[in-house]
Amino acid sequence: MNLTVTSAAVDWFRQEWGCVPGDSIRFFVRYGGVSTVQDSFSMGIAKEQPNEIGISTVVDGITFYMEKDELWYMNGQGLTVDYLAATDEVDFKLT
Template sequence: MNLTVTAAAVDWFRQEWGCEAGDTIRFFVRYGGVSTVQDSFSMGIAKEQPNEIGLSTTVDGITFYMEKDELWYMNGQGLTVDYLPATDEVDFKLT
């Protein structure tokens, strides 16, 4: 399993959330919403400190992560986080 955050997504986090080196961004599982990853669940995003990192990547000094107890969501696959300018949305795909 790996976590990939594209340059477009990193730029979006810098512009929209004011992220800078040293910040931590959590991707978490939430019940409900629309997802191509798991039925009845979707991904949420929060700017918060980690508790128990299960998967992470650092891009331009910003650490993106998922907690260990939420890795079930990925079914053993990797996760790519991208930004789609056409819809102005952050996109999550299993890889």
């Protein structure tokens, strides 16, 4: 199980959220919304320091992570986070 954040997504976080090395971006599970990962749930995003990291990756000094208690969402698979310029949105896919 791994977390991959594409360079397009990292660039988007830098431009839209002003992320710099040392920042942390949390991906978390929300009830409701539209998702290609789990029915009735979707991913949320927050710029906050981790509590208990379950999975993470560091790209250009920015830590991207999910908390340990939310890893069930991934069903034992990896998660790829991408930015889709055509729709101007962050995209989540199990890998």
